[in-house]
Amino acid sequence: MPLSNRLQLVSGDITVLEVDAIVTAANAALAGGGGVDGAVHRAAGPQLLAECRTLDGCPSGEARITAGYGLAARHVIHAVGPIYAGGIQGEAETLAGAYRSSLQLAAEHAVRTIAFPCISTGVYGYPQRQACQIAIDTVVAWLGGNALPEVVTFCCFGEPDTALYRQRLIELGVECG
Numbered sequence: 001m002p003l004s005n006r007l008q009l010v011s012g013d014i015t016v017l018e019v020d021a022i023v024t025a026a027n028a029a030l031a032g033g034g035g036v037d038g039a040v041h042r043a044a045g046p047q048l049l050a051e052c053r054t055l056d057g058c059p060s061g062e063a064r065i066t067a068g069y070g071l072a073a074r075h076v077i078h079a080v081g082p083i084y085a086g087g088i089q090g091e092a093e094t095l096a097g098a099y100r101s102s103l104q105l106a107a108e109h110a111v112r113t114i115a116f117p118c119i120s121t122g123v124y125g126y127p128q129r130q131a132c133q134i135a136i137d138t139v140v141a142w143l144g145g146n147a148l149p150e151v152v153t154f155c156c157f158g159e160p161d162t163a164l165y166r167q168r169l170i171e172l173g174v175e176c177g
């Protein structure tokens with residue numbers, strides 16, 4: 001499948017997407033929180049937090065997988081991005097790791113369709129343009145070497161992020177839906 005058929009860009013609430021797995025931007029305790037994680041936990045219901053409590057947390061730069069409970073998605077992948085501290089503490093590599101770890105888990109669980117929010121760009125303060133480039137470049141590199149997931153949706157929350165993603169995809173020559 002050509003790359004342009006394997007990438008999608010949408011704007012809005014990730015919790016309503018009908019994909020095999022949605023990714024949430026979690027904290028290292030996997031304790032739930034605000035932002036996208038709050039929305040995911042609210043939509044999935046209390047069983048999600050109960051399963052998270054069995055996982056013993058997750059270091060930043062990695063991810064963990066659970067069931068999706070009340071969500072349309074079969075799985076939630078809890079990715080822990082870096083807290084941005086000026087870019088001199090390896091944040092770029094940690095952010096890329098959160099995406100790669102999520103994609104690896106997705107492949108291991110036969111996930112064909114997955115949606116990502118803009119990890120670390122809310123409460124964790126990662127500059128949106130840089131985070132967008134890392135997100136897209138990491139996903140594109142993964143898709144180049146792996147058959148699963150088949151389709152990756154970038155789910156931006158609002159027009160500024162959507163515009164950044166659209167621009168980066170055009171720079172890479174990718175036309176996506």
Ligand code: AR6
Nearest residue numbers: 013014025027033034035036037039120121122123124157
């Ligand atoms: N659907 C898609 N994207 C969303 C949604 C939604 N429903 N709601 C917010 N976003 P953030 P972080 C976007 O702060 O920076 C939590 O408390 C939001 O606009 O959710 O990685 C966790 O538990 C932004 O672009 O995540 C951690 O403690 C993006 O999601 C901490 O925040 C990420 O913003 C993680 O911080």
